Amino acid sequence: MDTQLKEELSRQGIFTTTLEELYNWGRRSSVWPLTFGLACCAIEMIATTMARYDLARFGAEVFRPSPRQADLMIVAGTVTKKMAPQVVRLYNQMPEPKYVIAMGACAISGGPFKQGYNVLKGIDRYIPVDVHIPGCPPRPEALMDAFITLQKKIDAQSLTGPDRPRYLDVEQPSEFPVPAYGAHDLVPAKNIKLWNIISKNIPTGPTAAGDDGSGKD
Amino acid sequence: MDLEKIKSAVETAIPDSRVQIVLNGSPSAQHSLVLDPTHAVEIAKFLRDDTELRLDYCSNASGVDWLDTETSEKVKVKKLIEGEEKEVEEVRKTRTPGYLEAVYHLYSMEKKHGPLVIRQRTENRSDKVTIPSLTPIWRSAEFQEREIYDLYGIVFQGHPDLRRILMWDEFEDHPMRKDYVEPNDYEYEPTPHDAVLEKAKQARTLEGQS
Numbered sequence: 001m002d003t004q005l006k007e008e009l010s011r012q013g014i015f016t017t018t019l020e021e022l023y024n025w026g027r028r029s030s031v032w033p034l035t036f037g038l039a040c041c042a043i044e045m046i047a048t049t050m051a052r053y054d055l056a057r058f059g060a061e062v063f064r065p066s067p068r069q070a071d072l073m074i075v076a077g078t079v080t081k082k083m084a085p086q087v088v089r090l091y092n093q094m095p096e097p098k099y100v101i102a103m104g105a106c107a108i109s110g111g112p113f114k115q116g117y118n119v120l121k122g123i124d125r126y127i128p129v130d131v132h133i134p135g136c137p138p139r140p141e142a143l144m145d146a147f148i149t150l151q152k153k154i155d156a157q158s159l160t161g162p163d164r165p166r167y168l169d170v171e172q173p174s175e176f177p178v179p180a181y182g183a184h185d186l187v188p189a190k191n192i193k194l195w196n197i198i199s200k201n202i203p204t205g206p207t208a209a210g211d212d213g214s215g216k217d
Numbered sequence: 218m219d220l221e222k223i224k225s226a227v228e229t230a231i232p233d234s235r236v237q238i239v240l241n242g243s244p245s246a247q248h249s250l251v252l253d254p255t256h257a258v259e260i261a262k263f264l265r266d267d268t269e270l271r272l273d274y275c276s277n278a279s280g281v282d283w284l285d286t287e288t289s290e291k292v293k294v295k296k297l298i299e300g301e302e303k304e305v306e307e308v309r310k311t312r313t314p315g316y317l318e319a320v321y322h323l324y325s326m327e328k329k330h331g332p333l334v335i336r337q338r339t340e341n342r343s344d345k346v347t348i349p350s351l352t353p354i355w356r357s358a359e360f361q362e363r364e365i366y367d368l369y370g371i372v373f374q375g376h377p378d379l380r381r382i383l384m385w386d387e388f389e390d391h392p393m394r395k396d397y398v399e400p401n402d403y404e405y406e407p408t409p410h411d412a413v414l415e416k417a418k419q420a421r422t423l424e425g426q427s
Contacts, residue, residue, distance in 0.1 A: 082383075082384065117399045121402065183390075184388070189400065
């Protein structure tokens with residue numbers, strides 16, 4: 001609809017909208033995160049939800065203790081290789097539409113433990129991440145910024161067409177394979193459908209397919 | 218803590234036990250005792266129950282990996298060279314086989330003294346890696362001995378529940394050993410250096426070939 005006409009109508013007391021806008025408005029205003037923390041970033045996430053920063057203002061009203069009732073997974077903290085299968089399993093158990101915020105240096109890349117034998121070098125090797133937040137740990141403002149970024153992303157999604165989100169595309173997977181514990185490492189070490197960056201030593205942007213990496217990187 | 222006294226007390230209390238003093242040359246001068254594996258549990262029991270010592274608290278158990286070491290020393294040897302006897306310097310190499318070690322720090326809550334550092338050594342680093350567990354003596358060693366088993370591969374005989382504690386059960390390596398080779402999962406690094414630089418070079422040559 002023409003925006004000018006829309007404004008004119010609203011001045012006259014007539015509210016117009018599209019189904020898409022209404023749908024996205026509903027979803028982005030009630031993104032409920034999963035109660036789930038892995039390390040020190042979780043403390044900062046808890047602080048964000050408390051009275052001082054009050055994430056509930058943005059629609060993250062309650063943290064749900066069950067993945068079946070959650071829309072957003074905030075991966076807050078170091079993902080060890082031993083923990084990674086459980087994180088992927090929790091993600092798989094969440095109903096669509098579902099979103100992931102990778103919070104902090106560890107969750108996005110392994111952070112200070114990147115060279116360790118026991119830490120996953122970023123959760124985006126196994127599940128698609130919508131927003132990455134750098135920081136060690138990120139301040140509550142950074143988490144709120146990531147949350148608002150996610151809301152903008154939801155707002156911009158169209159329900160039909162080739163750029164529709166993953167969960168409206170029957171071709172796209174809703175569940176991702178859970179890695180198995182191997183003799184030396186996780187098997188597979190990464191989901192190549194999500195993480196197909198070649199290890200070239202030239203700074204290039206991520207080439208991962210899907211809705212991975214959009215938003216803040 | 219006078220280690221000589223403790224050593225003689227142990228050796229009189231438990232006949233034919235061997236205790237060896239390891240001197241620490243650093244300013245801390247925290248010397249330690251090496252227990253012999255056949256009597257280790259008895260010695261530990263003595264250290265805990267002796268009225269003088271009463272080392273009732275094991276604060277810490279940790280693993281150490283000692284690789285095979287090769288020391289070379291110059292020795293003067295007399296040799297016959299062209300019919301003449303000459304003194305010639307020769308380099309002699311001695312190879313000390315490596316071993317794994319568990320180090321325990323003991324304190325006494327009752328007597329308020331400590332720490333006493335005791336060590337147990339395995340015979341080698343590969344197949345003879347069993348030493349007696351001290352968990353029956355100090356319960357606090359249980360998880361730490363499990364951790365040593367997990368990361369170094371020392372098998373503690375007599376441990377009530379010897380499983381991996383940090384890595385998953387299917388894991389086969391012992392990551393804190395010095396010869397541990399981690400899975401090669403190199404990825405792009407903006408400022409590689411040291412070991413990562415080596416991996417970056419390796420990755421670059423691999424990509425050049427393909």
